[in-house]
Amino acid sequence: xxxxxxxxxxxxxxxxxxxxxxxxxxxxxxxxxxxxxxxxxxxxxxxxxxxxxxxxxxxxxxxxxxxxxxxxxxxxxxxxxxxxxxxxxxxxxxxxxxxxxxxxxxxxxxxxxxxxxxxxxxxxxxxxxxxxxxxxxxxxxxxxxxxxxxxxxxxxxxxxxxxxxxxxxxxxxxxxxxxxxxxxxxxxx
Amino acid sequence: xxxxxxxxxxxxxxxxxxxxxxxxxxxxxxxxxxxxxxxxxxxxxxxxxxxxxxxxxxxxxxxxxxxxxxxxxxxxxxxxxxxxxxxxxxxxxxxxxxxxxxxxxxxxxxxxxxxxxxxxxxxxxxxxxxxxxxxxxxxxxxxxxxxxxxxxxxxxxxxxxxxxxxxxxxxxxxxxxxxxxxxxxxxxxxxxxxxxxxxxxxxxxxxxxxxxxxxxxxxxxxxxxxxxxxxxxxxxxxxxxxxxxxxxxxxxxxxxxxxxxxxxxxxxxxxxxxxxxxxxxxxxxxxxxxxxxxxxxxxxxxxxxxxxxxxxxxxxxxxxxxxxxxxxxxxxxxxxxxxxxxxxxxx
Numbered sequence: 001x002x003x004x005x006x007x008x009x010x011x012x013x014x015x016x017x018x019x020x021x022x023x024x025x026x027x028x029x030x031x032x033x034x035x036x037x038x039x040x041x042x043x044x045x046x047x048x049x050x051x052x053x054x055x056x057x058x059x060x061x062x063x064x065x066x067x068x069x070x071x072x073x074x075x076x077x078x079x080x081x082x083x084x085x086x087x088x089x090x091x092x093x094x095x096x097x098x099x100x101x102x103x104x105x106x107x108x109x110x111x112x113x114x115x116x117x118x119x120x121x122x123x124x125x126x127x128x129x130x131x132x133x134x135x136x137x138x139x140x141x142x143x144x145x146x147x148x149x150x151x152x153x154x155x156x157x158x159x160x161x162x163x164x165x166x167x168x169x170x171x172x173x174x175x176x177x178x179x180x181x182x183x184x185x186x187x188x189x
Numbered sequence: 190x191x192x193x194x195x196x197x198x199x200x201x202x203x204x205x206x207x208x209x210x211x212x213x214x215x216x217x218x219x220x221x222x223x224x225x226x227x228x229x230x231x232x233x234x235x236x237x238x239x240x241x242x243x244x245x246x247x248x249x250x251x252x253x254x255x256x257x258x259x260x261x262x263x264x265x266x267x268x269x270x271x272x273x274x275x276x277x278x279x280x281x282x283x284x285x286x287x288x289x290x291x292x293x294x295x296x297x298x299x300x301x302x303x304x305x306x307x308x309x310x311x312x313x314x315x316x317x318x319x320x321x322x323x324x325x326x327x328x329x330x331x332x333x334x335x336x337x338x339x340x341x342x343x344x345x346x347x348x349x350x351x352x353x354x355x356x357x358x359x360x361x362x363x364x365x366x367x368x369x370x371x372x373x374x375x376x377x378x379x380x381x382x383x384x385x386x387x388x389x390x391x392x393x394x395x396x397x398x399x400x401x402x403x404x405x406x407x408x409x410x411x412x413x414x415x416x417x418x419x420x421x422x423x424x425x426x427x428x429x430x431x432x433x434x435x436x437x438x439x440x441x442x443x444x445x446x447x448x449x450x451x452x453x454x455x456x457x458x459x460x461x462x463x464x465x466x467x468x469x470x471x472x473x474x475x476x477x478x479x480x481x482x483x484x485x486x487x488x489x490x491x492x493x494x495x496x497x498x499x500x501x502x503x504x505x506x507x508x509x510x511x512x513x514x515x516x517x518x519x520x521x522x523x524x525x526x527x528x529x530x531x532x533x534x535x536x
Contacts, residue, residue: 092250126245140197151479152246158479177208178201180246180478185239 029087078156082146082164085154092153093131096124133186137179144179147172204236247478277305277354293357296341302357303341326353328396329419336387338407338415359410363464364403371471374501380406381465382532383414388461388525391419392454399452401460402441403467439480439487440473444516447484455518458525462513469506470498474514488516505535 130152138145143165150161158176162169203222207215215237223230277294294305323343330340342354363380366372372380384406391398398405398419405417443459445452466474474493475486492514495507509531515521522528 088250127250130245140194141201144201148246153250155250158481174205177240177478178204180244181204181208181236181240182197183246184242184244185235187245188239188242 029090076163078160078163081154081156081160082150085150085156089131089149089153092127096127096131100124100128129187130183133183136186137182140182141175141179143167144175144182147175148179148183151176200232200236203233204240207233207237208240244478277303294354296354303354304357305352305354307352325396325419328394329391332390332394332396334387334390336383336414336416337391337419338417358407358415360407360415362404363406363408363468366408367403367467367471371499372468374469374503374506377465377468378506378532378536379412380408380414380468381461382529382536384416384461384464385525385529385532387414387416388454388457389529391416392457392525397452397454398457398460399446400441401457401464403464406464439483440475442484442487443518444488445518447487453518454525455521455523458513458521458528459518461525461528462510462521465510466495466514469495469502469510472498503535505531509535 134145134148137148146165147161147167150156150164151158156164158169158172161167161176162172165172167175206222207218210218219230219233223233276297278297292305292307294303295301296303326340326343329337333339338355338358340353340355343352344354345351384401388398388401396419398416400418401416407415407417409415439447441460441463443452443456446456463474475483475490477483477486492511495502495510509522509528513521513528522531
């Protein structure tokens with residue numbers, strides 16, 4: 001299914017959306033956010049049913065859903081995933097920051113359904129630390145930081161990352177390994 | 190800033206050279222690169238150490254989505270009273286992802302609570318796959334083994350999603366137990382024995398599970414192990430190998446599975462071996478930064494002895510797990526029944 005969709009989208013006029021950067025992310029944000037909330041809800045309920053399933057592949061599902069609804073205007077799947085990875089980072093960091101603010105504000109605040117937190121409390125500080133370290137890495141090597149963004153926030157494999165960032169798979173692998181070591185050390189300190 | 194960037198570039202190049210070297214050659218190369226520059230050497234050593242360490246980056250970010258229970262109770266409305274297949278009232282939504290979604294429902298007709306599993310439409314898009322699943326579901330339904338999750342019913346929901354209904358178990362998966370660390374030896378033996386018995390019953394009917402992993406093994410509040418999701422992994426075959434679909438659980442695949450070869454029941458024996466290893470030590474035997482590295486470790490990596498990680502494991506149990514994790518299927522215990530017999534001896 002993914003293959004045929006790719007094929008049909010490949011010829012569609014999508015280049016502009018990919019190159020418009022920020023605009024493309026803004027466009028995709030609500031969809032990714034919706035997916036995240038959907039999965040978060042399912043996860044919560046999972047503890048009750050005692051059944052757990054993998055939630056990886058979320059972004060890919062978002063892609064399939066969007067592709068099916070023909071609201072997709074990206075050059076190809078990999079480019080969509082790369083933008084989605086940025087959107088995912090944006091949303092998760094936003095949510096973690098909100099958590100931090102609420103905590104400092106003291107006490108529990110009433111939450112509306114729309115404000116259901118999507119990040120485990122214990123993980124949100126870790127995530128912020130990672131995000132900051134990733135920002136520092138971007139100053140040293142923009143490309144390596146992009147690779148981490150695709151792989152970690154987008155759940156993309158080496159091949160997809162290579163297509164999206166227009167690099168060879170070998171270079172993606174190398175960048176990922178180096179960036180991982182650097183970030184690991186930053187986070188240990 | 191430009192200085193620091195070029196400095197990192199230099200370190201990157203050196204590090205890339207060093208990382209791929211076997212440990213025995215690393216030191217000499219390190220000396221050659223540093224050429225007496227102690228600061229540079231220390232820098233590279235610390236990066237190599239960071240490379241070898243476990244990293245937060247190895248856990249998919251989606252795992253941060255888990256939030257605590259109480260919060261939800263306060264924030265979510267009661268779930269809809271959607272009716273599926275004219276007899277199931279949805280009580281609570283379950284979990285989404287990989288193979289589908291599970292919801293808790295009330296079976297109107299028999300007045301009992303069931304779990305409904307919906308299979309993702311992209312897994313069942315073609316008639317052949319759907320039919321194959323039906324055939325397999327029937328075979329499992331006829332199994333009637335205490336350690337295999339029963340199948341009550343299957344059908345189509347109004348929106349063309351396919352579902353199966355099964356018992357609603359109160360309990361905890363092995364994955365949830367592992368999240369708290371290694372398990373007691375007695376528990377490991379008991380769970381492994383029950384899983385082996387369930388597998389033996391399935392294998393006797395020529396049903397291979399193909400996706401044995403901690404999340405598919407649930408222990409009910411009575412201590413009874415139930416194997417979930419029989420046959421579903423087979424469906425995944427096509428979709429999961431499509432570009433971009435990285436199955437979340439490479440770690441439990443047998444070497445022959447990672448190579449996409451034809452598998453037989455011994456693939457399940459391997460996967461159960463991985464789960465047993467993890468229950469005993471708290472870590473997976475074959476690890477890597479991504480699915481490909483994990484696959485390489487599975488096919489080529491040497492097994493770290495359980496006794497090196499935990500001391501109170503009986504020798505017979507350690508030997509059994511090591512045998513189950515033989516790279517060549519022919520060198521593993523031939524049947525799940527045989528594994529069960531060994532475990533009975535340890536118990």
